[in-house]
Amino acid sequence: MANTDAIVGWKTITFGCHVLEPGSSAKFRTGDWRSQRPVLDKEKCIKCGMCWIFCPDMAYSRTEDGYFEANMEYCKGCGICAHECPKDAITMAPEE
Amino acid sequence: MAKRVGIEVSIALAEAVRLANVDVVAAFPITPQTHIIEHLSESIATGDLDANFIPVESEHAAMSCCCGSSAAGARTFTSSSSQGLMLMSEVLFIPGPLRLPIVMAVANRALSAPISIWNDHQDIMSQRDIGWIQTFAENGQEAFDLTLHAFRVAEDRRVSLPMIVNIDGFILSHVIEPIEILSQEEVDQYLPPFKPVYRLDPRRPITMGPVGIPEVYTEARMAHSEAIKASKRVIIQGWKEFAELFGRQYNPVETYHSEDADILLITMGSISETAMTAIDTMRDKGQKVGLVRIRLWRPFPGPEFRKAVGKVKALAVVDRCLPPGATAGPVGTELRSLFYKVPSAPKIFNFIAGLGGRDVTVKRFEEMVDKTKAYIKKRPKELYEVIGVREK
Numbered sequence: 076m077a078n079t080d081a082i083v084g085w086k087t088i089t090f091g092c093h094v095l096e097p098g099s100s101a102k103f104r105t106g107d108w109r110s111q112r113p114v115l116d117k118e119k120c121i122k123c124g125m126c127w128i129f130c131p132d133m134a135y136s137r138t139e140d141g142y143f144e145a146n147m148e149y150c151k152g153c154g155i156c157a158h159e160c161p162k163d164a165i166t167m168a169p170e171e
Numbered sequence: 172m173a174k175r176v177g178i179e180v181s182i183a184l185a186e187a188v189r190l191a192n193v194d195v196v197a198a199f200p201i202t203p204q205t206h207i208i209e210h211l212s213e214s215i216a217t218g219d220l221d222a223n224f225i226p227v228e229s230e231h232a233a234m235s236c237c238c239g240s241s242a243a244g245a246r247t248f249t250s251s252s253s254q255g256l257m258l259m260s261e262v263l264f265i266p267g268p269l270r271l272p273i274v275m276a277v278a279n280r281a282l283s284a285p286i287s288i289w290n291d292h293q294d295i296m297s298q299r300d301i302g303w304i305q306t307f308a309e310n311g312q313e314a315f316d317l318t319l320h321a322f323r324v325a326e327d328r329r330v331s332l333p334m335i336v337n338i339d340g341f342i343l344s345h346v347i348e349p350i351e352i353l354s355q356e357e358v359d360q361y362l363p364p365f366k367p368v369y370r371l372d373p374r375r376p377i378t379m380g381p382v383g384i385p386e387v388y389t390e391a392r393m394a395h396s397e398a399i400k401a402s403k404r405v406i407i408q409g410w411k412e413f414a415e416l417f418g419r420q421y422n423p424v425e426t427y428h429s430e431d432a433d434i435l436l437i438t439m440g441s442i443s444e445t446a447m448t449a450i451d452t453m454r455d456k457g458q459k460v461g462l463v464r465i466r467l468w469r470p471f472p473g474p475e476f477r478k479a480v481g482k483v484k485a486l487a488v489v490d491r492c493l494p495p496g497a498t499a500g501p502v503g504t505e506l507r508s509l510f511y512k513v514p515s516a517p518k519i520f521n522f523i524a525g526l527g528g529r530d531v532t533v534k535r536f537e538e539m540v541d542k543t544k545a546y547i548k549k550r551p552k553e554l555y556e557v558i559g560v561r562e563k
Binding site for chain 1: 268269270271331368369376377378379380381383386387389390391393394397
C-alpha cells in the first residue's frame with residue numbers, strides 16, 4: 076500500500092489507536108488498490124444511476140450533464156458498477 | 172470506619188465492587204465465581220448499588236458489553252472462571268489495546284477435559300497474554316483490597332488499562348474469613364470518580380477499534396505493551412497510598428524468611444499460606460528455606476523479583492498449570508527467561524502441583540525442597556516435574 080498518511084511511531088500514535096477526527100476515512104485514498112478501471116460508453120448510458128447506487132465505496136457522483144462518473148482516487152476497481160449496469164455501458168479496462 | 176466481619180471471600184470481593192460504586196456489571200454465572208455475581212445482582216435489585224446489571228447470554232457477550240460500557244465512560248466490572256473465561260477469550264484481547272479500564276475478578280479453576288470445577292491456574296495462564304494487568308490474591312483481605320486497588324489503578328489516566336484480580340476458586344472464593352470491610356467514606360477517599368481519557372459521545376464522535384493496517388499495527392501493539400510496562404509505577408503508588416490510608420502494605424512480590432535462605436519456594440495465590448507453614452516446619456528442623464510470592468504477574472516485576480531472591484542458590488518454582496509439550500510451566504519459563512545468562516543466577520527447578528483441586532500440602536512443599544536439594548548436586552533429567560502424580 077502506497078498510502079503514507081497513517082505512518083506514525085508508537086510514541087506518537089493516538090491513545091488506544093483511536094481515530095479522533097470524524098469522517099477522516101475520506102482522507103484514505105483507496106484508488107491505488109485498483110487493477111481495472113470502469114470505462115463508460117455514453118452512447119449506451121441511460122443515466123439511470125445504478126452504478127452510483129451500487130458502488131460500495133461511494134466513488135460515483137453525478138456530473139453536470141447527468142452522467143455518473145467514478146472518482147479514481149477512491150474507485151478500487153471492483154467492477155460491481157459494470158456488473159449491475161442494465162445497458163452494459165460500463166466495461167472494465169486493465170489499469171496501466 | 173472499617174468493620175472487621177466474618178464473611179465469605181466472594182461476598183467480600185463483591186462488597187468491594189459495590190463500595191467502588193460501579194455503573195455496569197455484565198456477567199454470566201459460572202462455578203466458582205457465581206457468588207460474586209449473585210451478590211452484585213442482589214445489591215442492584217435491592218437498590219444498595221445504583222448500577223445496571225446486564226444478564227448476558229454468554230461470557231463472550233459479557234466481555235463485549237463490558238467493552239461497550241467502559242468505552243461509554245461507565246465504571247465496569249465482570250467476573251468469570253475456567254470455561255467461561257475461555258468463551259470470553261476472543262474479546263479479552265480487545266480492551267487492552269483500546270485502553271478500556273474494565274475490572275474483572277477471576278475465580279481460578281481447571282480446564283476441561285476431563286471436566287473439573289476445582290482450583291488451579293490453567294484458566295488464567297491460557298489467557299496470560301491478553302494484555303491486562305494481573306494480580307493474584309493470597310487471602311480474603313487481599314481479595315477485597317486488590318479489587319479496590321484494581322479500580323484505582325486501571326482507571327488512572329496514566330494507565331487506562333483493564334485489570335484482573337485472580338482468586339483461587341473454592342479454596343479462596345468460598346472460604347469464610349475475618350475481613351476488614353472499609354466504609355464508603357474510606358473507599359471514596361481512596362478511589363476518585365472515573366474520568367476516562369476518551370469516551371464514546373455522539374456530541375464528540377471518535378472511532379474506537381479501527382483496522383490496524385500493516386503500517387500501524389506494530390506501533391499500536393508496541394504502544395499497548397509499553398503502557399502495560401509503564402503501569403507498574405502507578406500500581407506500586409496505588410499500594411503505597413492504600414497503606415498510608417488503611418495500614419496494609421502490598422508489594423509486587425512478598426518475601427518470607429528469604430534473607431538467609433539457600434532455597435526459595437516461588438508461589439502465587441492462596442497456596443502461599445501453606446508454603447509459609449511448610450517453611451516454619453522446615454526452619455524448626457534447621458533448614459534454610461524461604462518464600463517469594465508473586466502478587467503482580469503482569470506486568471512482571473523483574474527487578475523487584477531479582478532483588479527479592481538476592482543471591483540464593485536455588486529456586487523451587489511452583490506452577491499450578493501443566494502446559495502440554497512446553498519446556499516448563501508458565502512461571503518456571505518466565506523465571507528461567509528472567510535469569511538467563513545473569514551472573515550468579517540461582518538454579519531454577521520447576522514443580523507442577525495442585526492441578527484440578529488436588530491439595531498442595533505442607534508435606535508436598537517439603538518434598539519439593541528435598542528434591543531441590545538433591546537437584547543442586549545432580550541436575551534432574553527433565554526441565555519440570557509433576558509433584559504427587561501416580562504412575563500406576
